[in-house]
Amino acid sequence: MQMPSTTAAVRCVECPIRHRAVCARCDDDELTLLESMKSYKTYEAGQPILWRGDELVFVASLVEGVASLSKTLEDGRTQMVGLLLPSDFIGRPGRTQIEFDVTATTDVTLCCFARKPFEKLVDETPHVAHRLMELALDELDAARDWMLLLGRKTAREKIATFIQMFVHRTHIEEAGDGPSSIELPMTRDQIANYLGLTLETVSRQFSGLKKDGVITFNDRKTLTVVDMAGLHDATGDDDDGGLIV
Amino acid sequence: MQMPSTTAAVRCVECPIRHRAVCARCDDDELTLLESMKSYKTYEAGQPILWRGDELVFVASLVEGVASLSKTLEDGRTQMVGLLLPSDFIGRPGRTQIEFDVTATTDVTLCCFARKPFEKLVDETPHVAHRLMELALDELDAARDWMLLLGRKTAREKIATFIQMFVHRTHIEEAGDGPSSIELPMTRDQIANYLGLTLETVSRQFSGLKKDGVITFNDRKTLTVVDMAGLHDATGDDDDGGLIV
């Protein structure tokens, strides 16, 4: 097992998540301050980032890669309770512990700040506090959509919703019904954990959607949505609402 | 169907949720200001409070009673995504719409503020913004515990967890393993909606826990936990973590 490594940080103005992360509305002076506080850490796919109960010594923005939050029952059953994509934030003001495990799903790069100085910055910079609030509320909305999925959707609806979410988060700009490809950053087993299913069911439902001409696979991890409308029908969602993270 | 009625507000200093709601850390001057802004609304059990997509004209603290947040799929399947108990907050800074329905589960009293002036107050009063953030993060924690429940727990574990949550939220002060009684504020059908089950399964699991000597019923809505340790075992949770809202 590798330890996380510390790497050179890119300059904030060139940062790919500059306009979506917690620092979205910082001005040049504030960025200079942040630049002096921050350090980059990288984790390899599979490595733990934080364990439940760990003391939270740093907070971070996810710069690159995918990480997951998960909870575990006494006997080992686990459920993912959140998926962190670039610009998502790890850590929370006013808490020194976290209640779930954070794991690198793919190779991950974090932009880290020591918790104490960061909290001071938040207290003194209203728009950072404000942005943090927005991010928390976005997560809450996503969590509630996921509760509907976990509690009431069928296996096929879960898979369709999962694919649709990835399409939306990876092709934010282009609209339309044309075919769009996505790369799944997780194994079947991890997808099952996210959706409250088993890996066999995940595999079968992917095969089902393929057989019905909704998607095609390039390789195991790369798929193309051929029939966007068909995919949406398969999610069971209302037209307007539903999960659009 | 009754309309909500507006009733006389109690004075803030006598308010039962004074120390837990969004106004928890307000000083006397701030309370005076709040008192001039607030109005009470009451809803009867079963009445809708807000529909999804409604424009959010007011925000509110729940003073008395129980309300639920729920989401619905195209074909009518519904899932509760939150339960609001006294001191919980309805509405969110920076959003003009909500993405779920809010319904009065029991008779409910709200302490309402017009959204615009309230947001102004939040912007000018850091500790209110701070408290709002805490409440949002508490909800997020609760939502994640619920995701674990919905995705991975068995029917019996779900019911045991549900009972345990009510015991904790209604008997916050007293600890210990002695028997404690709670009153369920919801019908079997509503409980089923909350737990991602059907009402028949809810009924059967209550009967099962009764047969096993974990709980007894006084009447349909009032139960006593006879074996607190047995109840906890039945939740499937780890000893330390789990849902303790």
Added chain:
DNA sequence: TGCGTGCCTTGATCCAGATCAAGGAAAGCG
């Protein structure tokens, strides 16, 4: 006092998805 209505319980049956089991394909490595 009897009847309707809402809510709950219990029984019988069914089925979606879990579990058990057996390979197959791709990637890393000696």
Added chain:
DNA sequence: CGCTTTCCTTGATCTGGATCAAGGCACGCA
């Protein structure tokens, strides 16, 4: 290259909880 390992697919079977169905209890109302 061949071998291991990891991940994925597909088939067979099982089962927890859904669904279908039939009352039971308690309250309100005429």
